[in-house]
Amino acid sequence: MEQFMEQTIAIRQQIIGFYKKFEIAINYILKFLVALFIFSRINTIGLYREEFYVLFETASFAYLALISLIFTLSPPAVALFLVALAITIQLSAVLEVAVFVFLLMMLLIIFYARLDPRRSMLILAMVFGFFFNMPYAVAMFAGLYFGISSMIPIILGTAVWYFLPFFTNLAQTTTIATEFDLFELPVSFMEVFGKIYEQLTTDFSWIVIGFVLAMVALAVHLISRIAINYSKDIAIAAGAVIGIICMIMVVTVADIDMSIGGIFLGSILSALLVLVVKFFDNVLDYKRVERVVFDDEDNYYYVKIVPKVKAEQAEKPEKTVRAKKPIRPEKPERVQLPKKPAPVEPEEYTYHSKPIERKEPEE
Helix, strand or coil: CHHHHHHHHHHHHHHHHHHHHCHHHHHHHHHHHHHHHHHHHHCCCCCCCHHHHHHHHHCHHHHHHHHHHHHHHCCHHHHHHHHHHHHHHHCCCCHHHHHHHHHHHHHHHHHHHCCCHHHHHHHHHHHHHHHCCCHHHHHHHHHHHCCHHHHHHHHHHHHHHHHHHHHHHHHHHCCCCCCCCCCCHHHHHHHHHHHHHHHHHHCCHHHHHHHHHHHHHHHHHHHHCCCCCCHHHHHHHHHHHHHHHHHHHHHHHHCCCCCHHHHHHHHHHHHHHHHHHHHHHCCECHHHCEEEEEECCCCEEEEEECCECCCCCCCCCCCCCCCCCCCCCCCCCCCCCCCCCCCCCCCCCCCCCCCCCCCCCCC
């Protein structure tokens, strides 16, 4: 078992090392593929005006590649705006529905995504989770890494998932006007608004499901912060159990069309997926836990130290190579150079101050 764990951790470190080496490129490629999937699914709505026929039929691949590239290079708020714009264009055959959808998405972007761009991407993640029948994975991940504030995007993402099919059906059942009539436009808007209000006041399933997923995120966050061994693993398991129990209660009481087997399978797969993410985030060695107590003039400190597990590098046997002693060349004989002659000191001249006697010429 220990050998298997060592091999697993070694593979983990190799994968992490490869990711860190090409981190920027991998992030951009994954974001581009996600964007390609999102806009290809949006294009299945197909309720656009005739003016966009060339864009979605003739040059559909070029459109998908271009808008996905812009999505990849854009910040979260702009990326959500591109999604809102794409949905609006797909519903543009029914102007009233398209305008309502665009206004609701712009309110979402202005009042939330612009203020908290990092957590706003959880809205798209929730839509992804519902599409693959694993919204519990997004809730557990959000509670583990984003905290209590992740409850808001979880509920908003649930609302987007449940209302997008409603708006699509509304656009399909609404009569498409052949000509643009400015006087009939307010009446059409009031009819669409009445149907939206009726849906909001009669169908509360999205609120209940969003609340359950938000509670899962809250439970995972609170349990993961308890100072016990394996707190994050226990939190993920508790989140899966809470999600299963609460969703079964919701299905039976509120009569929501959801499969109980799908709830079990989705919760278990979601827990396993979040455990894999947590495994690549960090692995802690609880066998070597240390508790340190120290104090200063003002406080007393209790510190729990849990070391991270790292794959030990295999010790290679050292080979001893004995080399022959190098043959030193014979030292050359020292040649004695002639000594430099000592410097000659200048002779000292004595100057006499006795005056010179001048002989006068004889007469």
